[in-house]
Amino acid sequence: MATPRRSSEEGHRRKFLVVIDDTPECSRALYYAARRAEHSGGALVLLFVIVPGEFQHWVGVENIMRAEAAEEAETILGRFADLARRWANIEPELVIREGNRAEEILKLIDEDPDIAVLVLGASVETEGPGPLVTQLVSKGSGTFPVPITVVPGSLDDAAIAAIT
Numbered sequence: 001m002a003t004p005r006r007s008s009e010e011g012h013r014r015k016f017l018v019v020i021d022d023t024p025e026c027s028r029a030l031y032y033a034a035r036r037a038e039h040s041g042g043a044l045v046l047l048f049v050i051v052p053g054e055f056q057h058w059v060g061v062e063n064i065m066r067a068e069a070a071e072e073a074e075t076i077l078g079r080f081a082d083l084a085r086r087w088a089n090i091e092p093e094l095v096i097r098e099g100n101r102a103e104e105i106l107k108l109i110d111e112d113p114d115i116a117v118l119v120l121g122a123s124v125e126t127e128g129p130g131p132l133v134t135q136l137v138s139k140g141s142g143t144f145p146v147p148i149t150v151v152p153g154s155l156d157d158a159a160i161a162a163i164t
Contacts, residue, residue, distance in 0.1 A: 005146065006113040007042075014042040014116040015093075017146075019049065019105060020080050023130060025121030025153030028160065030080055031087055032151045033119040035164035038088035045115060046080055047108055048073045050098040070096065102135050109145050117147050124153040 007014035016033040020026060030046070037044045050069045077094045084092045097104040109115045120136070122129035129137075133150055151160070 003110045003113050003145070005116055007116040012114050014040065015045050015112065015114045016042055017045045017047060017105070017109065017115045017118045018080075019101065019118075019120065019132060020046050020077060021048075021132075022076070023121065023123065025123050025130065025151070026080075027083065027121070028151045028153050028155055029119045029121035030084055031157060032149070032155075032160050032164060033117075034084040034088035034090055034092075035161065036117075036119075038090050039164055042116075043114070044084055044088075044090050044092040045095060045108075045112070046077055046084070046092045047095045047097065047105065048077050049101045049104045050096065051101065052098060066098075069098075101132060105136070106145070115146060117149055118144075119149045119151060122150050122152050 006012045014037075016037045018026075018029050018033045020030070034044055036042065050066075050073055073096045077096065081092045081094060084090060095108060097108065105118065109118070118136070120130075120133050122133050128134055129150065136144065137148060137150065
């Protein structure tokens with residue numbers, strides 16, 4: 001059973017969760033979520049998921065790769081947090097996880113009852129909206145614990161500002 005959402009209760013704030021990755025549409029999702037959080041008195045959570053490497057049988061190599069991945073995750077999250085601060089008067093919460101992206105998103109939502117909306121960016125590529133959007137929206141989205149907002153990657157700042 002999913003954790004009940006508490007974001008509307010006294011002492012809680014609605015959190016917008018954005019999954020940070022290296023796709024161009026990620027910045028569109030972040031811009032939307034940062035502005036929505038600011039305009040609604042909410043909060044912003046940025047999640048970076050490190051997908052485990054395939055060198056698990058070489059412990060030394062795995063540990064080095066894990067440390068490098070964690071350092072890269074911190075750098076990327078820091079860059080996106082700076083963007084969020086520039087776009088909105090908001091201090092984002094930064095979370096780094098390791099594992100399968102979809103599973104880690106669900107775990108974080110389950111652990112934090114203030115997360116009320118997952119915001120994803122859709123790719124403008126002709127192959128589809130992107131693997132994460134496809135995975136989360138198409139399979140079991142009717143039972144997903146929070147609403148999913150998909151921001152078209154083609155929207156510019158002005159278009160997003162007009163709807164946030």
